Amino acid sequence: MPVVFSSPHSGRDYHPHFLATARLDALTLRRSEDCYIDEIFATVPRHGGTLIAATFPRAWCDANREPWELDPAMFEDSLPPWVNTASPRVGAGLGTIARVVSNGEAIYRGRLRFADAQARVAECWQPYHAALTSLIQAIRGRFGSCLLVDCHSMPAHACEDRRPIPDIVLGDAHGAACAPAVTREIEIFLQRRGYVVRRNDPYAGGYVTRHYGTPAGQVHALQIEIARGLYMAEASLEKTAGFLRLCADMDLLAEHMARSAEGWMAAKRNA
DSSP: OOEEEEETTOOOOOOHHHHHHBSSOHHHHHTTSOTTHHHHTTTGGGGTOEEEEOOSOTTTOOTTSOTTBOOGGGBSSOOOTTSBOOSHHHHTTOSSSOSBOTTSOBOBSSOBOHHHHHHHIIIIIHHHHHHHHHHHHHHHHHHSOEEEEEEEEEOTTOSTTOOOOOSEEEEOTTTTSSOHHHHHHHHHHHHHTTOOEEESSSOOOOHHHHHHOBGGGTEEEEEEEEEGGGTBOTTTOOBOTHHHHHHHHHHHHHHHHHHHHHHHHHHHHHO
């Protein structure tokens, strides 16, 4: 099927050097992960889709950022002028090289060097996006169009105003990254499975969605954020009884896409 699922934040390969230089323990570092999202969508290839998942942790290098969103306060040496030091993500401490974990605790005891960031981008960010770009181009070449589903999880405190979060948020950059009819099709499917679904609030799509989502170029990108409380205990990161049900429903979603996505894409091309 003409669909790629990506999971840039589920990596959990923590190098001993990283753990040694961090001021936080491994459990606290892992709270920045989109825990188990790669497992939740693991059956996608069985239905003819493609799944790409980072193995490196988000706290080490964030593949859902521009390659050079860096906080100058984190580094001993000066950053080149072309580095993006002013993005909202950098301001929040969550640039390409994160300063803090998701609860706001600082990761490092001391400052890094720009060479550290260069190495991480070269070893992690660039290979991930080279692979993702290649997959999208190959699928678009074969089918004429490609749908990219960027998969994430969201904490209970995702809404800044403390509103209750829905079960799932679909982010299509307010229609700019994915044809609204495609977003609606997936929204209806999830609602029929009993999920409370919201669009673009509080997440409208990150770098992956906005960078790759070019409907005019026949690449549609949709971010899916799943509430962690549906399948895991946020404090301990342990899976709960809801994990198996969620996996089964995401398997059904992949099966539905296998049957329908090529038709959606053809309809968009001919519209």
